[in-house]
Amino acid sequence: MKHILLVEDDLSYSRIIKTFLEKNGFHVFATDQIKEALLIAKREEIDLIITDFRLPDGTGLELMSQYKALNSITPTILITNYADIRIAVKAMKMGAFEYITKPINPDELLLTVKDALKSPKPTEDSSNTNSIHALDYIIGKSQDAIQLENHIQLVAPTDLNVLILGETGTGKEYISRRIHQLSYRSQQSFVAVDCGTLSKDLAGSELFGHLKGAFTGASETKAGHFEAAQGGTIFLDEIGNLDYESQIKLLRALEEKKIRKIGSTQEIDIDVRILAATNENLLQQVQEGKFREDLYYRLNEFSITALPLKNRKGDLMLFAEQFLAESSQKLNKELEGFLEEVINQFLQYSWPGNLRELRNVIRRASLLENGSFISLASLPVEISQNVSNEPSELTVKEQREVDEKSKIKETLIATQYNKTKTAELLGIDRKTLYNKMKKYSL
Known part of the structure; x- marks a missing residue:
């Protein structure tokens, strides 16, 4: 029997979820606080965590971060309100398996739980590559998409460092993989690193490695991400979150093509192309003294901007059709497409969570739909009723x-x-x- 840790501060909601999951053959430990959740995790063998985003003593993201120190391979499902879509997308970047929005549909919850439990557990090596599931790269047909592809084709064969800009969920990692696949390094490693999950104390070790005994807890010598990417490409996502000391070490690696493991006096030659991405204004961070100016210009030898989905309406249905095909196959359904009114609502909606949100909306709709075409009734109310976040005239x-x-x-x-x-x-x-x-x- 699989053990699930449920962290939800709405007790009635928690009771409903716990009862439902136990009826479906799972053993559920329920709590409403991060502190108690971590104690349960230390005491019991947990196969899956389901956590609400807003908790009395913190957030679901904090729980994920703290739990990762105990067990980095246990999948996590985040429960969130629809208004927190951007938070949910950030959770995915931190390693959450999936997110589901309230009100929770029981069939959707059960499907997500089963998917999470049967998904292969990441090993230390596979976590370094942060492989993306679903959605092969789609070039798009809009003028902006064609220009983006032209820029990718132009810079890929070179060894220029590329800075990829854009909101969370706009496909910056897909762009970086596309650049790698079209480069002469394509047969070598592609290593993706989310700098937002690197703590100040361990960032140097994760990026450059360490020797056994270099610090408390260093029980064995470890190769860093740069060594793993030797000859290939390293993708540094959310580069603006890198602490200042690590920025200095990264700048040195860029300038001298050498790294040094923590605790070592020996330098290692590296041949790695760097692609970096951010959803923040790095120039503003430079002006505020939070990001090194010299590092910014070394990373930004060429820049590419990933457009938000709301500005890619000409390509939106290309993504939607592919997500529908994936969901139909996974759910063993024969869904043929979208009703006209659904397409209209898709085109009017702002998609704050970008591609990740679109994928989840279609996945949920595919599960709920009883007909051959996705209808408005299968969509979240925020989309089906086109709830506008544009302000009206106010006093x-x-x-x-x-x-x-x-x-x-x-x-x-x-x-x-x-x-x-x-x-x-x-x-x-x-x-x-x-x-x-x-x-x-x-």
């Missing part, structure tokens, strides 16, 4: 409240819902923050 007071709510929400997300830090950044006390969170239902 000065109403606009002020909208701005205040937005600022509080942005700060909460930035601090991963740390109330103390949020209050400090906003210049208010915790009591005032709690009152405003209650007022705005945050």
Whole structure:
């Protein structure tokens, strides 16, 4: 019997999920706090974690980060509200197996749980490559897509370092793999590293390796990502999250083509092409002293921008059709396409989660649909009813409240819902923050 750890602070919701999963043959440990979840994880053998994003003592992302230190191969499913799609996509970047949105459909939950449990556990080597499942690279037919492909074709045969810009979920890693596949290094390794998951203490070890005994916990000599990519390509995703000390080491590796393992005096020659990506404004970080200017220009020998899905409406249905084909095959259904009103809603929706959100929406709709074509009834209400996030004409007071709510929400997300830090950044006390969170239902 598989053991599932459920972390959900809505007790009635937790009880429903626990009962449903146990009826389907799983043993479920349920808690509502990160601290207790970690204690259970240390005590029991856990096969799968299902966690809500918002928890009383932190967030689901914090739980994922802390649990990874205990066991990096246990799959995680994140439960989130539809308004938190960007957070869900970030969770995928951190290694979550999948995310599902509230209200939860039981069939969708069961399918996702079974998929997570039967998926191959990542080994240390496979985690280094961060292989992407689903969605082969689609060039697209729009003018912007053709220009993007032209830039890829132009830079791929060279050895220029490339900086790929764009929102989370826009396919920056797919672009980097496309560049690698079209380069003379294509028969060598492609190693993808998410810098957002590298802690300040371990970033140097992960990137450049370490010798046995170099620091507490270094029980054996380890090769870093750069050694693993020797002769090939290394993709540094979310490069803006790299700590300053690691930036210095990375700059040296770029300039001298040499690395040094932590605890070693011997230098290792490297032949690696670097592709980096970010969804942040690196130039602004340079101006604020958070990112080295010399490193920025070394990485940005050529830049490519991945467009958000809302700006690729001419290509949107190409992606949708491929996702539908994948879902139909996986669910053993014969789905032929989308009704016209569904296509219209797809084209009007803003897709804040980009390709990842589109894939999940189609996967869920494919599961729920009883006919041969995807209908509006199978879509989340935010899409089927085209819920607009465009502000209407407001009074000065109403606009002020909208701005205040937005600022509080942005700060909460930035601090991963740390109330103390949020209050400090906003210049208010915790009591005032709690009152405003209650007022705005945050």
